[in-house]
Amino acid sequence: MFKLDSVVSGQWLAGQLTHSNLVIVDCRFRLGNPDWGYEQYLTRHIQGAYYLNLDSDLSSPVTQHGGRHPLPDLSLFAEKLAGMGITLGETLVVAYDDLRLAFAARFWWLLRYLGHEQVAVLDGGWTAWENQGYPTSNVIPEAKLGQFVPQPCHDWIVDMEGVKHRKIQPQTRLIDSRDGDRYRGEIEPIDPIAGHIPGAINSPWKQVTDEQGYILPVTAQQGLWETCSTAEEIIVYCGSGVTACVNLLSMELAGIHGAKLYPGGWSDWCSYLV
Template identity: 45%
Template sequence: MIDVNIANKLRLNKNVVFLDCRFQLSNPEYGLSEYKKNHIPLSRYVDLNNDLSSPVQKHGGRHPLPNLNVFGNLLGDLGIDHDTIVICYDDGTNDNAARCWFLCNLVGHQYTFVLNGGYKKWMENDFEVTTKIEEVIPKKFEINVQDYMITSMNEVKENGEKEDFNLIDSRELIRYIGEFEPIDRIAGHIPGAKNSFWKDVLNESGEFKTKEELQELFNPFKNGDETVVYCGSGVTGCVNYLGLVEAGYTNVKLYPGSFSDWISYEENVVKREK
C-alpha cells in the first residue's frame, strides 16, 4: 500500500504510472465514464472485465485470471516496465485496485502499490485531478510469473481440511454460512474454510488497518502455515491477500476461481452452517 500524500509527491516523477481501476459490477461502463470525467494525473484506465479478467468459461469462476502473457503485454502498452512505479487505485473500496496489484505482482512487477483509501481519499485531500488522457510511450515488459502466489481447485480440495492449512473465505458471513447467496447458484463454503470478511481489513475511513491491527485480525490463522484466500470470484479475496502480506504472512496464495469455480464442479462438496 501507499499513502496518498506520498503518492501525490511521487506523481511528479515521470517514471510513475497510476492505474485507475474504478469499476461497478452493476454498471460496467461506470469506471471508464468516471475516468473520462476526471482522474489522477498520469493515470491510465484498466477495466476489471476486459483487462483484469478473461472471458467466463465452464470452469474458472466469474472473473478468471487474464492470460498472463496478454496482461504483461498490456502493462508494456501502458508504458510500464520493471523500473516503473505503479500505483493502483479505485473509488476507495480497494478491491479492484487490489486485484490489479495482485496481477502486477503475479507477472513479476515488484514496484506496484495500492493507493490506500483510493480516489475518495485523494479527493478528500484536494489533490490535483485532470481530464487529460496521457500520451503513452509503450515499453517492453518481460513477464516473470510468480507461480507461488496462486493455487488450484485440486490443491484446495486436497488440503482444505488439513490442520496446518489456512483456508480463508473472504465473503461476508451470511454468504459463508449459506444463509444468503445473491450471486452464485449454490450457497455455502468450501469444506475446511474459516470466514474472515475482506472489509474487516479496512478501518472506518476505508483505509487499511495498521500492521498490528491486521495481525490481531488474522490471529486465528497460524503464520507459517500455507494460507489460501478465496472469495466469490477472486477479486475481493485480493484485499485479504494484501492484508495478510501487510500483517507479515509469508506463505499466502490466492485461489483465483474461488467459490464460483468450486461449485462449477458438480462433484465438489459445499458446506453450510446450521
Template identity: 45%
Template sequence: MKNIVTMGWLAEKLGEPDLVIVDCRFILGQSEAGRIAYEVDHIPIAVYAHLEQDLSGPVREHGGRHPLPDMGPFSQWLGQLGIDKNTTVVAYDDQGGAMASRFWWMLHFLGHERVHILETGFSQWKAAGYPVSTEILQPIAKHFTPSVRTGMLISVHDVRKKLGQPGVVLLDSREEPRYLGLQEPIDPVAGHIPGAINSFWKESLNGNGLWKDTEEQKARFAHLDKEDEIIVYCGSGVTACPNVMALQEAGFQNVKLYLGSWSDWVSYEENPVATGEE
C-alpha cells in the same frame, strides 16, 4: 506498510519519471461505470484498467467469474501502459481497494515488486483537495518482461486434496451472510468450502476507509499460524486479493490465492458445500 502509499506521498510524486498510476474503478453489474467515472475525472496521469476487459479473461464453464487473462497479451498491455521493471506503479479505485488489489496481485504474480495501492479511494483523494484531471494521456510504451510466480496460485484440484489437512487454512473473504449460506446474490449455490473460516475483506480497512496499519493487520490475523499454508478465496478471485495483501503486511509468507474461488468451486457438482459456522 510496504504495499500502501499515502495520498501525500503520491501527490509529491506526480510528474516524476518511472511512475504509472492505474485507475481501477469498477462496479459489479455496471461494467462501464468505472470507465465513465475515469473519463469525468481522475488522478493526473492515471491510465484506466477495466476489471472485466483488462484484468480478466473469458468466462468458461469452470474457472470462475473473473479468470486471469492470457498473460502474454496482458504483459504486452502493461508495457503499453508504460510499465517496465523500473516503473513504480500505484493503483487505486473507489471500491475500498478491492479492484486495485486485484491489479496489485496480478503484477506481483508477474514478478513486479514495485506496485502499491493508494491508502484510500478516488473520492477521498478529491475531497481532500488533491489534484484531479480530465486529460487522458497516451503513455509512452515500454517493454514489460513477466516472471510468472505460479506458487502464488492454487487450483481447485489442489484445494480438494487439501481439505481437512493439518497445517492448511481456508480463508473465505466474502461477507458473513454469504459465507454462512444465508444469502447468495451472485452465484448459483450458497455456502462455503468445508473447513473454511470467514474473514470479510473489508475488515482490512478502518472506520475511515483507510487501510489498517501493519500492527492492526497482525492483530486481525493473530488467530492464524504463520507456519500454516493460507488459501484465500472469495466469490471470483477479486475481493480475496485485499486479504492476500493484508496477510502479507501481517507477515504471512505462505499465502495462496484460489483464483476461481466460490464461483469456480460450485461449478463442479461433486464439490462439497458447507453452511453455517465451522
C-alpha cells in the same frame, strides 16, 4: 533502487505526480455495471492515470469453470502494462479504486504474481484523493513504451483440485474472504449456490480497511490472522479471486508471506456442484 511500500498515502503520491518513473492506474469498477468505472474515469481521474477494467483487462473471458473472473491472459496483460510504460522490476506503479481496495488490490496482486514488486495501492483511494483536493484531470494519457516480460510465480495460485486435496491437510488454513452472510449461506446474490468450501474459515475482506477505505494499522492487520500463525500453508479465496486480494494485501502488511490465492473462488467451486 527505491523500494515502494505496498500502501502509499495521497500526500506521498501528490508529491510524485511528475516522477518520470511513476505509473498510476485507475481500477474503479462496479460488478453490476461494468462500464461505470471507465465512465467515471473519463469524467475525472487522478492526474496522469491510466484505466484498467476488472472484466476486460484484469480478467480473461468466463468459461464453464474457472470462476467469474479468471486470471487474465498473461501475454495480453503484459502488452497492456508495457503500453502504460511499465517496465518489469523498475517502474513505480500505484493503483486506486473507490471501493475499499476491492479492485486495486487485484491489480496489486497481479503485478506481484508476475514478478513486479514495485507496486502499491493508494490509501483511501479516489474518495480521499478527491476530498483532499489533489490534482485531477479528464485527459487520457498517451501510450508509452515499457518492457514487461511476465515472470509468474506459479506456486502462488491453487486450482480447484489443489484446494480439494489440500484443504483437508491439518497444516493448511483455508480462508473465505466474503462477507459473513455469504459465507454462512444466508444469502447469495451472484452465484447459483450459497455456502462455502467445507473446512474454510471466514475473514471478511472489509475488515482490512475502515469505512472510508483507509488501511487499518499494522497491529489490526496482524490481529486478523492470529489463527493462521501456526499454519504451514494459507489459501485465500472469495467469490471470484478479486476481494481475496485485499486479504492477501493485509497478510503482506502483517508480515505473513507466501499465502496463496484460489483465483476461481466460490464461483469456480460451485460450478462443479450445479
